[in-house]
Amino acid sequence: MTSGTGEAGRTSGESGGTADSAGGRDENAVSRFVERFAAEMTEAGMQRMAARVFAALLADDDASMTSADLGRQLQISPAAVSGAINYLTQVRMVGRERDPGSRRDRYRLHDEIWYATFANRDQVLTRWERTLRDGARSLGEDTPAGARLAETAEFFEFMQAELVGVLDRWSESRKTSG
Structure with missing residues (x-):
């Protein structure tokens, strides 16, 4: 799994968007998508931070990020991540898991x-x-x-x-x- 800070040097969440000239991801395009989709979900009634966290996970290739990954990508506090994750787990949109040997929780979108x-x-x-x-x-x-x-x-x-x-x-x- 290459989520988190991986071997390729990308942080989880640096996915989605369009390829730049070097073949990588356009982080501005990813960010624009995340914010746009989160705004749509907020308009439909979801809490704003929960919508942003959900959209970031949706745009991640592995659909899995740590709290630190989410905080960095969305430029939000650990408390904001925690509140959003609590809501998303309560409504069963996101699950918690741990990589073997790690003490850090990862948050993953459920399959289907x-x-x-x-x-x-x-x-x-x-x-x-x-x-x-x-x-x-x-x-x-x-x-x-x-x-x-x-x-x-x-x-x-x-x-x-x-x-x-x-x-x-x-x-x-x-x-x-x-």
Whole structure:
């Protein structure tokens, strides 16, 4: 593995972007991508630092970096890295691991990150649907609030069914193209 400060002298995270004239990575292009994608994720509701850390890992060839790597690349404090990693591990977008013999944690994107992320959302939708249906019954399904909760539960039930189908089709497409 060449993450961290590797034999080639690159630090993890110096990946993505366009090749420069010497055949290496254009670090400015990498940085622009990381910040642009992080801004898109922040706009969608993710915490800003978590989005930046996630985008940096996504742009890394090994999808794995240490806290020091992330801090250097993103020019953020260890505390900011820690907060972002805590959030990303909690929502199961990133895992912690250690290289044999090392005391440093490495943070790695899970394989099939998008599939896993949306599959986890399927479980969330199921729980929300159940809770909303209970709420509709508690409030009275014939009340405006109860009807609103029931309609929201129906929406989540629909989304869950659609998401299951989408994930199944994605999995099949990966088998045939891989």
